[in-house]
Amino acid sequence: MEKRIGTITVFIYNRATASQINSIISQYAAIVVARQGLPFRDRALSVISLIVEGEPDQINALSGKLGKLPDVEVKAVMAKSQN
Numbered sequence: 001m002e003k004r005i006g007t008i009t010v011f012i013y014n015r016a017t018a019s020q021i022n023s024i025i026s027q028y029a030a031i032v033v034a035r036q037g038l039p040f041r042d043r044a045l046s047v048i049s050l051i052v053e054g055e056p057d058q059i060n061a062l063s064g065k066l067g068k069l070p071d072v073e074v075k076a077v078m079a080k081s082q083n
Helices: 015-027 056-067
Strands: 004-012 032-040 045-054 072-078
Touching: 004 015, 004 056, 015 045, 015 056, 045 056, 056 072
Parallel strands: none
Antiparallel strands: 004 045, 004 072, 032 045
């Protein structure tokens, strides 16, 4: 299967899930190209932005596992394949 480039944005509403989030992201370290985390302390919200490159199944598996965590919202977008 062809590799794709994409982004995964993770909205965290409860920082207690941070260790679980970090563990899952570490499991997929091979496809994570870049990571940026921003805490919005005044809003009780944190945002993690991931740039990923991998097969669609890998990207979907990562975003799916993250999205199953409580108090976490995930959005993933993949670029169209380039021929």
